[in-house]
Amino acid sequence: MTAKEIQKRNQKAEQLKVLQSDDGQYFVESSEGKILYNVIISDAGDSCTCGDYARNVKKSPDFKCKHILAVYNAIPQKQVEGATFLERQAPKLDERWITKIEGKEFVKYPGLLDLGHQKGISSIEVEIVQMPTGDNGHFAVCRATVMSKLGETYSDIGDANPSNCSSKVSKHLLRMASTRAIARALRSYTNVGMTALEELADINEAINEGGNHEHPKAQSRPAKKAPSKAPKKSAAEDDQPKSDAEPVAPAVENQNQPEPSSNTASKSPARAGMSEAQRRAIFNLSRRRGISVEEIECMVEESYGVTLDNLTSSDASAFIRQLQTAA
Amino acid sequence: MVLSELRQTPHLSASSINEYVECSLLYKCGRIDKLPMEFKSDALEFGTCIHRVLEAYYSAKMMGDRMLLKEVHEFFVFTWLDMARGRDDIRYADGNDYNSLLMFGRDLLTAWYTKLPDDDFTILAIEEAFSFNLPGIDIPIIGAMDLVEQDSCGTIIITDFKTSGRAYSKDEVDQNQQLTMYQIAAKQNGYGNREILLRFDTLIKTKVPRFEQYWTTRTELDERRLIKKARQVWDGISKGVFVANDTSWKCKGCAYKKACDAYLEGEEYDQASNQ
Ligand code: SF4
Numbered sequence: 001m002t003a004k005e006i007q008k009r010n011q012k013a014e015q016l017k018v019l020q021s022d023d024g025q026y027f028v029e030s031s032e033g034k035i036l037y038n039v040i041i042s043d044a045g046d047s048c049t050c051g052d053y054a055r056n057v058k059k060s061p062d063f064k065c066k067h068i069l070a071v072y073n074a075i076p077q078k079q080v081e082g083a084t085f086l087e088r089q090a091p092k093l094d095e096r097w098i099t100k101i102e103g104k105e106f107v108k109y110p111g112l113l114d115l116g117h118q119k120g121i122s123s124i125e126v127e128i129v130q131m132p133t134g135d136n137g138h139f140a141v142c143r144a145t146v147m148s149k150l151g152e153t154y155s156d157i158g159d160a161n162p163s164n165c166s167s168k169v170s171k172h173l174l175r176m177a178s179t180r181a182i183a184r185a186l187r188s189y190t191n192v193g194m195t196a197l198e199e200l201a202d203i204n205e206a207i208n209e210g211g212n213h214e215h216p217k218a219q220s221r222p223a224k225k226a227p228s229k230a231p232k233k234s235a236a237e238d239d240q241p242k243s244d245a246e247p248v249a250p251a252v253e254n255q256n257q258p259e260p261s262s263n264t265a266s267k268s269p270a271r272a273g274m275s276e277a278q279r280r281a282i283f284n285l286s287r288r289r290g291i292s293v294e295e296i297e298c299m300v301e302e303s304y305g306v307t308l309d310n311l312t313s314s315d316a317s318a319f320i321r322q323l324q325t326a327a
Numbered sequence: 328m329v330l331s332e333l334r335q336t337p338h339l340s341a342s343s344i345n346e347y348v349e350c351s352l353l354y355k356c357g358r359i360d361k362l363p364m365e366f367k368s369d370a371l372e373f374g375t376c377i378h379r380v381l382e383a384y385y386s387a388k389m390m391g392d393r394m395l396l397k398e399v400h401e402f403f404v405f406t407w408l409d410m411a412r413g414r415d416d417i418r419y420a421d422g423n424d425y426n427s428l429l430m431f432g433r434d435l436l437t438a439w440y441t442k443l444p445d446d447d448f449t450i451l452a453i454e455e456a457f458s459f460n461l462p463g464i465d466i467p468i469i470g471a472m473d474l475v476e477q478d479s480c481g482t483i484i485i486t487d488f489k490t491s492g493r494a495y496s497k498d499e500v501d502q503n504q505q506l507t508m509y510q511i512a513a514k515q516n517g518y519g520n521r522e523i524l525l526r527f528d529t530l531i532k533t534k535v536p537r538f539e540q541y542w543t544t545r546t547e548l549d550e551r552r553l554i555k556k557a558r559q560v561w562d563g564i565s566k567g568v569f570v571a572n573d574t575s576w577k578c579k580g581c582a583y584k585k586a587c588d589a590y591l592e593g594e595e596y597d598q599a600s601n602q
Contacts, residue, residue: 284541
């Protein structure tokens with residue numbers, strides 16, 4: 001870089017605003033104030049995320065763009081501002097998303113989503129744990145995982161069956177289970193204690209329900225699986241409203257089986273149900289091959305005469321092979 | 328024995344078998360003559376660095392901790408700094424340099440971290456080294472499985488961490504012999520009576536970084552095919568058959584190009600190797 005170029009960049013650098021975040025990183029505002037460039041100052045060399053730096057550093061490894069120079073200028077002059085700009089306004093649940101029924105407050109699903117986005121959602125993923133079929137009393141179960149931008153995960157399960165949904169949505173059990181799972185995971189993430197309206201079977205339940213929800217805590221490690229009771233449902237049980245705190249785990253998992261240790265490996269008996277890893281493999285393979293969940297269900301029924309959830313471990317193995325060879 | 332010790336002894340591995348089949352001269356240069364590499368590719372070094380980060384993440388998980396994304400980034404920055412700063416033997420691909428990969432690595436790991444499914448598989452081993460013998464091959468087959476887990480039904484999941492410039496095709500996943508070798512090794516090393524699933528956890532280095540998991544399985548037929556191939560490779564090696572495949576896609580990035588050219592053109596390397 002010539003002396004003239006350095007002088008020119010220095011002049012420009014003087015007008016730039018330099019900020020430092022809590023973790024010590026420097027950010028320099030573009031001249032228009034629209035973009036922040038991340039500047040790294042270290043013994044290993046300085047760098048900047050701007051295009052000027054990327055272009056020139058290849059030719060000259062010691063190249064300093066105006067943003068790096070701005071940091072150089074700002075540090076001795078103590079003109080580095082705290083990066084308060086990074087702090088978001090405290091997320092707030094808008095009152096229009098809260099509804100009161102006989103004195104008890106309920107949050108609406110869009111409100112939870114709104115609050116979640118204010119806090120910073122990175123992704124929401126829903127996994128079907130159990131498809132509603134005649135064999136399981138049309139009991140749909142989904143697991144939702146909300147991932148925050150900071151990398152925390154919040155996972156929970158939602159279920160829906162004809163007895164815990166209003167007649168209007170009973171045709172859409174899977175969607176309802178998914179909405180409930182997301183609502184519950186979002187409630188954990190946003191720390192909202194109110195029950196979501198969508199979680200309830202009907203308004204009567206809203207009125208009768210106590211306010212003390214058992215609320216899964218924010219997890220700083222991967223979510224644990226839901227309790228391992230398969231939904232064995234008698235007609236009488238069907239009439240009971242589902243408790244808010246007791247999600248239903250997949251019917252197919254042998255969760256009561258003792259966990260085999262690596263030393264005492266024993267072959268899962270042929271009759272053992274499909275394992276969680278096999279389930280993941282099936283959904284992964286089908287997604288990669290563009291096969292929908294419905295199509296997978298049909299393929300399983302055609303080949304094995306059972307629903308996907310009722311596949312045995314050995315049939316699941318064979319089915320995975322079948323999927324692998326599918327076009 | 329750890330992998331570095333196993334590597335000191337003569338051996339075959341999934342990658343060396345593959346290398347021999349792709350270009351047996353390349354195999355000879357690196358693994359028999361142990362010629363110094365003319366350079367190290369940035370992809371290889373960057374991949375190793377990412378691999379170490381993932382290993383650290385799972386080691387923490389195994390101890391019951393979950394590394395935050397910030398910690399993952401920090402670990403990556405330190406590792407990359409340690410591995411690559413100031414090195415002049417790394418050949419950077421067009422548009423890459425030490426700094427750009429430093430920034431890109433963080434984005435790539437963010438994509439991985441945010442897309443990694445939350446599961447409660449039990450981690451049985453990380454970097455699990457293995458060694459076993461096959462009839463007809465005088466030296467052991469060695470390697471290391473990046474991650475071995477089991478689910479609540481006892482199904483074994485063996486994962487290999489990968490960084491790749493693009494998404495994998497169906498065949499690349501379903502026919503990959505490294506995974507086949509892992510299955511053979513797992514069966515030889517105590518998991519013979521378990522259901523085994525195989526997986527690539529692939530961090531894809533596209534402009535917008537991506538993360539994909541590819542699940543797959545192998546049959547006994549797949550195992551037999553690889554074992555047969557391993558025997559043929561051993562046969563070739565023990566008889567001293569090394570053919571330069573100089574139309575291979577590998578030639579472009581080959582770290583033994585000069586030695587290879589010298590050999591093919593009958594210069595020093597040829598004489599040296601015939602001494
Ligand atoms: S340059 Fe090509 S032919 Fe020569 S050793 Fe390398 S890969 Fe083989």
